[in-house]
Amino acid sequence: MSIYTYTFYFCRNESEYINAIVDRISDLLNKTDLFISDNPVGIQSRVKDVINCLDFGSNGVQLVGMWGMGGVGKTTIAKAVYNKIGREFEGRSFLANIREVWKQDGRQIMGLQEQLLSDICKEKTKISYIDKGKNTLKDKLCGKRVLIVLDDVSTLDQLNTFCGSHEWFGKGSVIIITTRDLVLLRGRVNRIYIMTVMNESESIELFSWNAFKQARPKVDFSEISMNVVKYSGGLPLALEVLGRNLFARGVTEWQCVLEKLKRIPNAQVQKKLRISYDDLEDADEQEIFLDIACFLIGMDRNDVILILNGCGLHAEIGISVLVERSLVSVDDKNRLGMHDLLRDMGRGIVREESPKSPEKRSRLLYPEDVIDVLSKQTGEESVMGLALKLPKANEYCKANENFFSTDSFEKMKGLRLLQLAEVKLDGDFRYVSRELRLLSWNGLSHIPENFTSGKKLVSIKLENANVHLLWNESMFMRCLKKLKVLNLSHSHNLTESPDFLKLPNLEKIVLKDCRNLTMVSYSIVFLNRVLLINLQDCVSLCSLPRNIYKLKSLKTLILSGCEKLDKLEEDLEQMESLTTLLANETAIKKVPFSIFRSKTIWYISLCGYEGLLSDVVPSMIWSWMSPTSALSYLCQRVVAMSFIVSLDIHIPHGSSSQELSSRLKSLQLSKDGKIILDSFYATHSKDLTSTSATSPVSKDSLKYDLFDIGMNCQNTNNLTDILQNMNVNGCLLPGDNYPNWLNFNCQGSSVTFKVPVVKGRMLKSIMICIVYSSTPDNIRSDGPTALLVKNHTKATIQFYKRGAPKCRLRLLSSIEPGNKVEVAVVYENNFIVEQTFLYLVYDEPDLTSYRKKKNRVE
Structure with missing residues (x-):
């Protein structure tokens, strides 16, 4: 090779190498960051939260949605995230304002597809139609790990145009979607980040930077600045726009702007917000x-x-x-x-709709507009809603006893929503629209006798009504066939409830704080569709009509604060739909036992017990066992539990699974006893060790009690003897070769399970293992003090107490396949139950069929 040839070859390779370096540097330089904000207040914490939604160790394609109202800062945060992590990807692209681009012609949409390819592939690609662009994106991006932000997506077509599926992108890619529509994200993204408005501190700082060019308001503007911040409601868009508009203006101008905003919102802010409405x-x-x-x-x-x-x-x-x-x-x-x-x-x-003529609008709500329309009687048929709420001390109202005439409503034929407060009407109520669905009248002084506009009424809200009796025989009542909601709260002069006989569709009755109410009408039994009855703080009410317990549809009954109400009947269980019973701060002294026979009640507040029924049952049982308990008669029904063993196994805080295994193996147990404990350990060792390490309860060790409530009644502390008496060798116990549905467990002292169908075998015993915590100060427990077994399906309850007279348990005979059963255990107050494990033990299976089944599985 000649020197010339060698020199040319070297220079050519060097040139290519230099060009490659230049291209790489250009590529890096082209990854310029997007502009975020001159005043990036509150951004970093939100960026961190979004990034925490990502799994950077994943090889899959991750889609993350950012959802929130307009002006809350979705685009700003997405840009900041893009800048923060963009350089970690082979390519990145930010497609802004997709919603706005979509309103233009198809060429603009294809322009976004071309931008996406250009940003990531660094090449110019001409796309002639949208579907071709989809195929091109899929072909050219599928091998690249990319970061793409799709900003302001409003339709599924928009999303599919730029992100048809995960297969369009390489492993480890991240696609961020900002939108106002949650439906676009459901089922399509891995995580949804919900945008939140700014807190007060962030709001003040952002507003101040725009209004004063400093982090805090000027002294003379402190109070009025807080009013603007409050008006903005933590929305960054409003804080920035209003701050810029008020910059370098005086206090008087600020006050004028704030007063104007009460009627006419800022146009720039409203334009952004109205997009969602349009x-x-x-x-x-x-x-x-x-x-x-x-x-x-x-x-x-x-x-x-x-x-x-x-x-x-x-x-x-x-x-x-x-x-x-x-x-x-x-x-x-x-x-x-x-x-x-x-x-x-x-x-x-x-x-x-009509800036200068409020009577032509569809809805009237500003007091000055409503007063003007009612006073001049200029309302038109276009008015669908009207609200007028006057203060009690309104001087004009005092001076004009008959403030408005019902004639004012004569032309409002389309009125369907009417809200009044401290308003007096005089005249013929037949003029009021027959299209009314909502009548809310705070401070009503009397029921109009000639009111015939209730045939379509759905909700009546007459709070603070100054009446003793409500419409029992009036024309008003006879036309309320479609009424579903009746609210008479705070009507302090009301002495008895309305007659419900002519209200067949009523679903909700609210008589809260009717202090002089002494009687609830017997006609309440005719409400076959009622879902809620609220009698809270009816302090004069002494009793409920007995037939109220016949309501089959009632879901929520609220009696809290009824100071004179002293009894709930055992008939409570007849309320077959009741889920919530609130009756605290009453004169009721005992919990009706029928509550626990109910199939539906799940939340109560009664006799000092409050919470989920399954959570408060142990405390109730404990109270029943007190010698002074009003419910001590229940102890006559109880039978004894038969303990297998009380295992004094100390597991120090944070012990490993190996330490737990070693301690279990050190026990001097029979072969069959070890089968149970080994199975228990194999299934739950991870749960147990994590419990000891993470439980919020401060404790020295965990301890375990194991007992059975099956056919055997002989009480003993020797595990081997009990296992022999149970004939465990022939029983179906949890183990390596048995199905998992034979054991159930739950955090705390209660386990709910559905009894499985086991063909050819009978349930022989239920074994329960309780994991509870103790400290060196605690005395060793002798096991559970009591046990409650509730059969939700049959609505039966059996209550077992340690030390009660021995007898043969009938529990198993009452439990059938398909039954939903709840078992709750109670310990003395100084022990806390961490977990409860329950095993169903069946008699000997048909070994021939079992072996055939096992062979087929293998």
């Missing part, structure tokens, strides 16, 4: 949103569904959609909520 798919959903925004915030979700269904709006699915779109929330008490700015946005939409 994206609602049908008019029903928009109507439901506006009704909630104007009238129904804070009401029980189920009540609202009943009311709006009565208006023909299919509210159950409609409200679900609003929740999924971040427009409405439901709290832990099932009440509807809405961000204040979304509420104002909805009310602003109504105002825009």
Whole structure:
């Protein structure tokens, strides 16, 4: 090779090498970070939370959704995450504002597909139609580990255009999707990160940076700044927009802006928020949103569904959609909520229907507008909802006893939601719309005799009504055939409940804090559809009508605070749908035993016991065993438990499974005894050691008690003798070759299980192993003090007490395959039950058929 040729070859290779380096450097330089914010308040903690949703050790493709209302900062946080972790991937791409691009022509959508390929593959690819772009994305990205952010996705078509399936991307890829619609994420992503508004400290800081260019408000603006922050409700968009608009303005201008915001929300904020409203798919959903925004915030979700269904709006699915779109929330008490700015946005939409003529709007809610319309009697048929809530000390109302005439409602033929407070009406009530579904009238002084507009009423709320008796023979009552909700709370002059005979569809009765109520009408028995009765704080009520226990549909009965109510009848078990009973702070001294025969009650608050029924049963049993207990007669029904052994095995805090195994093996037990304990250890050693290490209870050791409640009644402390008496050699015990459904376990002192079907064999015994904690100060327990066995299916209860007269147990004969059974154990107060393990022991199986079955399995 000549020197010239060698030099040319070397230079060519060097040139290619240099070009490769340049391309690599260019590639790195092109990975520029996205702009986040001039004032990144509260961002880092949220970025950390999103990143914690990712599993960077996974070889699969991870999809993470970021869900929240408009303006809450989804895009900002997604950008910050993109910047934080983007360099760890072979390629990355951020596709912004997909919703807005989708409204344009197909060329713009294909432009996003081309951008995605360009960002990751560093090449220009021309896409001629959307479906071709999908195939191209799949072909070119399937081998690459990429990070892609799909920002502001609003439809499934948008999602499928850029992320059709996991197979489109290489192992370890991460796809982040920001959206206002929860439905798009369900079943499609690995994790959903729910965006939250800013707390007060973050809100003040972000607002201050925009309004004052510093981290805290100026001294003269401290109070009014807090008012703006409160109005913004922690929404970053509002804090930034209002802060910028108020920058360098005086206090007087600030006050003017705040006053204006009460009626006319900021246009820039509302435009962003209204996107979610405009994206609602049908008019029903928009109507439901506006009704909630104007009238129904804070009401029980189920009540609202009943009311709006009565208006023909299919509210159950409609409200679900609003929740999924971040427009409405439901709290832990099932009440509807809405961000204040979304509420104002909805009310602003109504105002825009007729800015200068409120009588032409669909909903009237601002007091000055309502007073103007009612005073001038200018209301029109377009009005579907009206709310007027006046303060009690309203001077104008005092000076005008007959403040408004019912004539004001004559033209409002479409009125379906009417809310009044401290308002007086005079005239012929026949003028009130016959389309009413909701009538809420706080401070009503009398029931109108000629009210005939109730034929479609679904909910009546007459809180603080100044009446002694309600409509027993009035025309008003006779037309309430469709009424489902009746609320007379805080009506202190009411002495007896209404007659329920003409209210066949009533589902909810609320008579809370009716202090002079002394009688509940016997006609309550005719309410075949009632689900809730609330008599809380009816302090004069001494008894319930006996026939109330015949209500088959009632689910919730609230009697708490009824100070004079001293008895609940054993007939309680007839309430076959009752799930919740609240009766604290009453004169009731004993728990009706029928509660435990009930198939349905799961939560109680009664005689000082409060919580899940299964959790408080042990405490109730303990109280029954007191010599002074009013329920001591139950002890006459109990029979003895037969203990196998009380195992004094100390497992120090944090012991390993090897230490537990060693301690079990050191016991001097028979071969059959070891079968039981070895099986128990093999199945539960991990649970036991983790319990000792992680239990919140401070303790020196865990201990175990093992006993049976089967056919044997001889009480002994020798495990070997008991095993021989039980003929364990022929019993079906948990072990390596036996099915898992023969054992059940649960944290705490109660186990609920369904008895399996075991063909050809009989249930011979139930063995129970209890794991409980103790400390050096505790005295060694002699085992459980009592045991309760509840057969939910048969609604029977059997109660066993240690030391009661010996007799042959009838427990097993009462338990049949398919029965749902609950077993609860009770220890003395100084021992805490950590776990309860329960074994069903069957008699000897047909060995021939068992071996055939085993051979087929093998």
